[in-house]
Amino acid sequence: GGSDDADETEGNENSSTGNETPTEEVADEGLEGSVVIDGSGTVYPFMAKMAENYMTNEQEGVSVEVGRAGTSAGFKKFLVDQGGTDFNDASRQIKDEEQATADELGIEVQEIKVALDGLTFVINPENDWAKELTKDELIKIFLDSEGIKNWSDVRPDFPNEPISKMGPNENHGTYEFFWEKILEEQDLDADTNLQQEYSILVDLVSKDKNAIAFFGYGYYENNKDKLQAVQVDFGNGPVEPNLDTIGESEDFAYSPFTRPVFTYLNVNMAKEKPQVLDFAIYAVENAQTVAAETGFAPLTDDEVKASLDALNALK
Amino acid sequence: MKGMKRMAVMTKVKKNFVSPANIGTLEPAQKSKKVAFQTKELNLWYGEDHALKNINLDIFENEVTAIIGPSGCGKSTFIKTLNRMVELIPVVKISGDILYREKSILNKSYKVEDLRTRVGMVFQKPNPFPKSIYENIAYGPKIHGIRNKKILDEIVEKSLRGAAIWDEVKDRLHENAYGLSGGQQQRICIARCLAIEPDVILMDEPTSALDPISTLKIEELVQELKKDFSIIIVTHNMQQAARISDKTAFFLNGEVIEFDATDKIFSTPSDKRTEDYITGRFG
Amino acid sequence: MKGMKRMAVMTKVKKNFVSPANIGTLEPAQKSKKVAFQTKELNLWYGEDHALKNINLDIFENEVTAIIGPSGCGKSTFIKTLNRMVELIPVVKISGDILYREKSILNKSYKVEDLRTRVGMVFQKPNPFPKSIYENIAYGPKIHGIRNKKILDEIVEKSLRGAAIWDEVKDRLHENAYGLSGGQQQRICIARCLAIEPDVILMDEPTSALDPISTLKIEELVQELKKDFSIIIVTHNMQQAARISDKTAFFLNGEVIEFDATDKIFSTPSDKRTEDYITGRFG
Amino acid sequence: MKYFDSGQIQKKLGSRLLLNQVAKRLFFLATLVGLVVLVILIYRVFSDSLGWIDFEFLSNKLSTDPQKAGILGAISGTFWLMVVVAPVTFFLGVGTAIYLEEFAKKGRFQSFIQTNISNLAGVPSIVFGLLGLTVFVRGLGLGAVVLAGGLTMALLVLPIVVVSAQEAIRAVPQYLRDASYGMGATKWQTIKNVVLPAAIPGILTGIILALSRAIGETAPLVVLGIPALLIPLPEGIFDKFTVMPLQIYYWTIDAALVTEYANLAAASIVVLLFILFLMNSVAVFIRNKYQKRY
Amino acid sequence: MEKSIGQVRKMIEENKKTASLTNVVEKVIPKTLFVIAVISILTTLGILVTLLSETVAFFKEISFIEFFTGTVLKPLGQNAQFGVLPLLTGTLISSAIAMVVAIPIGLMTAVYLSEYASEKVRKVVKPILEILAGIPTIVYGFFALTFVTPILRSLIPSLEPTNILSPGIVMGIMIIPMVASLSEDALGAVPNSMREGALALGATKLEVTWKVIVPAAISGIVASFVLAISRAIGETMIVTIASGSSKNFTFDITQSMQTMTAYIVEVTGGDAPAGSTLYYSLYAVAMTLFVFTLVMNLIAQYISRKFREEY
Numbered sequence A: 001g002g003s004d005d006a007d008e009t010e011g012n013e014n015s016s017t018g019n020e021t022p023t024e025e026v027a028d029e030g031l032e033g034s035v036v037i038d039g040s041g042t043v044y045p046f047m048a049k050m051a052e053n054y055m056t057n058e059q060e061g062v063s064v065e066v067g068r069a070g071t072s073a074g075f076k077k078f079l080v081d082q083g084g085t086d087f088n089d090a091s092r093q094i095k096d097e098e099q100a101t102a103d104e105l106g107i108e109v110q111e112i113k114v115a116l117d118g119l120t121f122v123i124n125p126e127n128d129w130a131k132e133l134t135k136d137e138l139i140k141i142f143l144d145s146e147g148i149k150n151w152s153d154v155r156p157d158f159p160n161e162p163i164s165k166m167g168p169n170e171n172h173g174t175y176e177f178f179w180e181k182i183l184e185e186q187d188l189d190a191d192t193n194l195q196q197e198y199s200i201l202v203d204l205v206s207k208d209k210n211a212i213a214f215f216g217y218g219y220y221e222n223n224k225d226k227l228q229a230v231q232v233d234f235g236n237g238p239v240e241p242n243l244d245t246i247g248e249s250e251d252f253a254y255s256p257f258t259r260p261v262f263t264y265l266n267v268n269m270a271k272e273k274p275q276v277l278d279f280a281i282y283a284v285e286n287a288q289t290v291a292a293e294t295g296f297a298p299l300t301d302d303e304v305k306a307s308l309d310a311l312n313a314l315k
Numbered sequence B, C: 001m002k003g004m005k006r007m008a009v010m011t012k013v014k015k016n017f018v019s020p021a022n023i024g025t026l027e028p029a030q031k032s033k034k035v036a037f038q039t040k041e042l043n044l045w046y047g048e049d050h051a052l053k054n055i056n057l058d059i060f061e062n063e064v065t066a067i068i069g070p071s072g073c074g075k076s077t078f079i080k081t082l083n084r085m086v087e088l089i090p091v092v093k094i095s096g097d098i099l100y101r102e103k104s105i106l107n108k109s110y111k112v113e114d115l116r117t118r119v120g121m122v123f124q125k126p127n128p129f130p131k132s133i134y135e136n137i138a139y140g141p142k143i144h145g146i147r148n149k150k151i152l153d154e155i156v157e158k159s160l161r162g163a164a165i166w167d168e169v170k171d172r173l174h175e176n177a178y179g180l181s182g183g184q185q186q187r188i189c190i191a192r193c194l195a196i197e198p199d200v201i202l203m204d205e206p207t208s209a210l211d212p213i214s215t216l217k218i219e220e221l222v223q224e225l226k227k228d229f230s231i232i233i234v235t236h237n238m239q240q241a242a243r244i245s246d247k248t249a250f251f252l253n254g255e256v257i258e259f260d261a262t263d264k265i266f267s268t269p270s271d272k273r274t275e276d277y278i279t280g281r282f283g
Numbered sequence D: 001m002k003y004f005d006s007g008q009i010q011k012k013l014g015s016r017l018l019l020n021q022v023a024k025r026l027f028f029l030a031t032l033v034g035l036v037v038l039v040i041l042i043y044r045v046f047s048d049s050l051g052w053i054d055f056e057f058l059s060n061k062l063s064t065d066p067q068k069a070g071i072l073g074a075i076s077g078t079f080w081l082m083v084v085v086a087p088v089t090f091f092l093g094v095g096t097a098i099y100l101e102e103f104a105k106k107g108r109f110q111s112f113i114q115t116n117i118s119n120l121a122g123v124p125s126i127v128f129g130l131l132g133l134t135v136f137v138r139g140l141g142l143g144a145v146v147l148a149g150g151l152t153m154a155l156l157v158l159p160i161v162v163v164s165a166q167e168a169i170r171a172v173p174q175y176l177r178d179a180s181y182g183m184g185a186t187k188w189q190t191i192k193n194v195v196l197p198a199a200i201p202g203i204l205t206g207i208i209l210a211l212s213r214a215i216g217e218t219a220p221l222v223v224l225g226i227p228a229l230l231i232p233l234p235e236g237i238f239d240k241f242t243v244m245p246l247q248i249y250y251w252t253i254d255a256a257l258v259t260e261y262a263n264l265a266a267a268s269i270v271v272l273l274f275i276l277f278l279m280n281s282v283a284v285f286i287r288n289k290y291q292k293r294y
Numbered sequence E: 001m002e003k004s005i006g007q008v009r010k011m012i013e014e015n016k017k018t019a020s021l022t023n024v025v026e027k028v029i030p031k032t033l034f035v036i037a038v039i040s041i042l043t044t045l046g047i048l049v050t051l052l053s054e055t056v057a058f059f060k061e062i063s064f065i066e067f068f069t070g071t072v073l074k075p076l077g078q079n080a081q082f083g084v085l086p087l088l089t090g091t092l093i094s095s096a097i098a099m100v101v102a103i104p105i106g107l108m109t110a111v112y113l114s115e116y117a118s119e120k121v122r123k124v125v126k127p128i129l130e131i132l133a134g135i136p137t138i139v140y141g142f143f144a145l146t147f148v149t150p151i152l153r154s155l156i157p158s159l160e161p162t163n164i165l166s167p168g169i170v171m172g173i174m175i176i177p178m179v180a181s182l183s184e185d186a187l188g189a190v191p192n193s194m195r196e197g198a199l200a201l202g203a204t205k206l207e208v209t210w211k212v213i214v215p216a217a218i219s220g221i222v223a224s225f226v227l228a229i230s231r232a233i234g235e236t237m238i239v240t241i242a243s244g245s246s247k248n249f250t251f252d253i254t255q256s257m258q259t260m261t262a263y264i265v266e267v268t269g270g271d272a273p274a275g276s277t278l279y280y281s282l283y284a285v286a287m288t289l290f291v292f293t294l295v296m297n298l299i300a301q302y303i304s305r306k307f308r309e310e311y
């Protein structure tokens, strides 16, 4: 919305004056040095885009590097003695143990919510029976305890064909979210074909009429020509996953399957290195635009404001 | 027929060195023998290098024909032409003809594999296969389609006996042939050659890599084999040629200088160069 | 002193073949010459193989000493002991002693690098470095610390002139030495050796890989060099030994059979075997 | 007692010859398999990369936008990696080779090192990645910088350099060494002035082959934790870096997000293959030009 | 050379007095080179120590038996299980497929080049094979995923989009040059007299090759196979890209399987909290992989040394 524009103009002002007067007191002018980000592969496209924009439009002197080691591996790099990475992207919230480690090491961690992702169930474009499913049906399909093997086990009028169940493997935050929040930590059907690479999942579903897979909305959005998304009935009629239903615009209609994605800031680093804080602020200010470009639903203005306040307090 | 063949010997070699008269001394018994090989105007080049020049020779069956001459004169080249082993060298070009039992072997329709089963060869350095003694001997029969174990056993024994080595190896037939001494290895190679029952055996300095005792054994063996096979043997050793051969051909620079009964060659050679060579004046 | 050294020559070689009398024929002029090398009871083994046996020789300065003998008799081994090149072969064991200008060179305190700058060597096969002619000659001076470009230039010219090849190569000093003919290469090697101004030059069949004309040039060169250097030359070529050397040692099976003035050796050798060898009866 | 019936042999000969002909063709076809695959492979990547390789692609830095993305960063990363790998492998590889060929006494220790080197040559590259991660990235605290990656790669390709340098040194004829010793040169003078100059073409060939191996290796760097997005160009050996194979890897697996990444991957492969081809040509050129000069 | 003689001599003598540096160098160099040579041993030691220390930690948590007999590998999520068998089968099956491709084709190529081809053909083919051998494995991975898999799937409809078959085949192709060139070396080392001996008995080229030359060169050939297997076992990127990451314990080659190497990539590039069993499992698997390839290499060396042809 409106605050977006304001943020951008402010940003531009900064960069235009930045090159002329490089003074050390003014934290966000003519910065140098590096910002090191690692963590979730799910958040990676968002953060990569953000970093690129920052480096091209905002601070050319700063090098922002973005890794994709995964949420947990990222936390491992993040939480080291003298301070590891500056940010850790996460497709889930920080765990208690991780927070404990941070406390132990004296690392102050600032959680920053950056966008919303919708867990999207995709099927083959030729699948004409499962275009709409209820939340419970979807959960049943993947639960080991339900023993569903054929589409007809879901609804009797569905074809009597075996379901090919797929998803990202345990490496991915998406899997963790699915298992913890949706399946409520019950066992996943052992027949589920878990893959490391999303491209493989896309390929699998696009070629298998009986396939159903789950992954982040962004991967669906980029492959709409090959896949169709299941519209989920959460009790108030089918909801199609899209940036509007996931986000605020349609009142979070998809919210049961929506999850926030985060980046965690090492506050110690932010205090030490002005470019880190500057990037953090930039990222929050631009989160809504970049989210939409990379397949995430944007945060609400309030959330952006809250984050900004927290960051500005660190200055 | 026989007369004609005899006349053909060497007629094309430079007239002044070799005349039909040289052949007149052949013993009567040999006159009835059949011709095994007959070369006609045989020329061979290694690329540009003219290695055999106008060779016209008749080689008779059931005789030992020795080929002598200084190093590089073309002896090996000549006998390797007789079973077409020279063809393995890509640059070789041949003109003229070679008849074996009256058929041209240079003709493409004469299958080289067929020729080589009739014309066996023993090499300068013993070259048994790195297999057991038994497998070495059975190799030839096997590739020619003999699979029957009993027959193979028989062939192996017969061949080894034929090569006068049976008693030495009969208890170790299944050991690797490389465990044998050089002389024994060479006799294994001869046995391997006998196993396919050739008509002719070519031997290229078969004893040059051997000690005197092994040499003697092989020389005796050659005398023995002569009864059943025609043998053409290249040798550097004049004494050897004199001891074991019936006929001797003297090669020089790719030409046949003289070809005659061995006695004649070693007692009264017609050509000065033969005499020089035999008396060790060069070579 | 001189007398003593002369007496030492060969006394330990089997008495009946060489007696001090053999040395009596040395010309008076040579008597005043200084001894370069003196070997005492020199024995050398390659592992078990006894290659040099009780060698006692005095080699004089500013003379050409030829070493002759059949293949494998130890000629190369002997001269390679004089600059300790044999030590490069790990299995070598030496006993006895070698004095060079009265100092024992087998002593560990005698630096082998030092010895080799005094005793240069020319090999059987020309072995220039794969570098320019200039670099070949400058190599020795350079490794011995001479860096001055002008001095190097002088040394190169002087050495090439000394090896009688300056005129042939002066316009191509910076071309690779491998572009030269074998004979030229060998003279480059000699020049390379001269560049460090040794006292003695060892030559191991320096002409055996060369054509007659190149050989002649090198022989002439040796005669020339004799004025400034002591030369010890191994050769298979009896004529060469006779033509260019002042003294000749005849080796057989690792022993010195006879060592004497070249004239004497080639006209009236004391030992039957020397005579046999010289007249080509064996070897 | 004849075992051979010449008619029989004749009859069998036909089928034996036929078999021989069939086998010959079969062997030829088998030889073609490799060549055909090469052609297909190259055709595939070329056609996928068509229209994507241009000056912009070569001179642009990395971007998430496929239209803007270039591989200058990866190329310069590869370059800097080589700046580390080349001298380190040269120094270690040639040093080891000289030691083994010229100084080591033939014996247990020498053959132990030799065996060890052949074994190292067979250690999977990913294991070297773990070594580099543990020793250089974490142990020495270098982080995933050029130096750490370079040292890891250097150890990985070390056996190639050692073996080829050994061969090159062994090929220097003894008579050249003799000539030098005969001038009173010391051992090291001889090695430095005669042996190494004569062996250098062989050594260089080996180093180039080793470098091309290092340029193409992906697995060890994946383990080291190279950032997926790194836009600034590395300017020294203590900078973070990325290399072409890694870029190819990430673009390949991200093709699900942005379809054009597949083309970028193909385009990078073409560039990578081109560089490798150039390097190999140089190696062949050196080999042919300086082979057997003595 | 007249009386100039002696000048250079004098200079050399002069320099000798100051040449102590040369002496020092002469003493230092061998020691330096020794240290350099030892680095290769340190590398091996480094690998061993790196792998062993974490592997030991792993086996404190997971029993040896459980690891080596477990058929379930579920490193993450609820009740994690660490059976290495799925990875072992994945590795062995992919290597086996690779060998099924590489051994016959590589050997036939070697035979063709060594026994049948003319010098000209050899001169053309060998460099091309060298190029094939020099292509980065990531390129092969790309090729397996985007080219070979689709073709195979049109032939075998039940084939999963990521499966062990396609990378296995491509890995085989990648290894062909290695088998071909090592085997060709072995064949070439058989002396010509063997060929002549057999040909002189009337053997056809095939009979010579198959019954004499190949058996004579067999140790070198087998060594090349073993080295090739070792290479296949250690190959990483092709399987990582094209075989997916299912930790299936299966022998069905149409399915996705994970190899040891791909597991390492997955774990290092993914979630592996330090000190967790998952993290240690990475080293246990790497250790297993290392031992496997080490044994293979030692076998190959043993074969080629022990059975060095005696002709």
Ligand SMILES: Nc1ncnc2c1ncn2[C@@H]1O[C@H](COP(=O)(O)OP(=O)(O)OP(=O)(O)O)[C@@H](O)[C@H]1O
Pocket (backbone or CB within 6 Å): B046, B049, B051, B069, B070, B071, B072, B073, B074, B075, B076, B077, B078, B089
């Ligand atoms: N493979 C070859 N390629 C080219 N030239 C060859 C080849 N083999 C032999 N020659 C040449 O052919 C000539 C005759 O060689 P051949 O081997 O027949 O001589 P030989 O009489 O058997 O000598 P030796 O007594 O040394 O065995 C020689 O000049 C030789 O150089």
Ligand SMILES: Nc1ncnc2c1ncn2[C@@H]1O[C@H](COP(=O)(O)OP(=O)(O)OP(=O)(O)O)[C@@H](O)[C@H]1O
Pocket (backbone or CB within 6 Å): C046, C049, C051, C069, C070, C071, C072, C073, C074, C075, C076, C077, C078, C089, C236
């Ligand atoms: N490197 C070596 N290792 C073992 N034995 C050797 C070695 N060099 C020479 N010999 C042996 O030492 C003996 C003398 O050899 P040497 O080379 O000195 O003979 P030579 O007289 O120079 O012969 P030629 O005239 O052939 O050059 C020979 O029996 C030889 O086999």
Ligand SMILES: [Mg+2]
Pocket (backbone or CB within 6 Å): B075, B076, B077, B204
């Ligand atoms: Mg011959």
Ligand SMILES: [Mg+2]
Pocket (backbone or CB within 6 Å): C075, C076, C077, C204
């Ligand atoms: Mg000699």
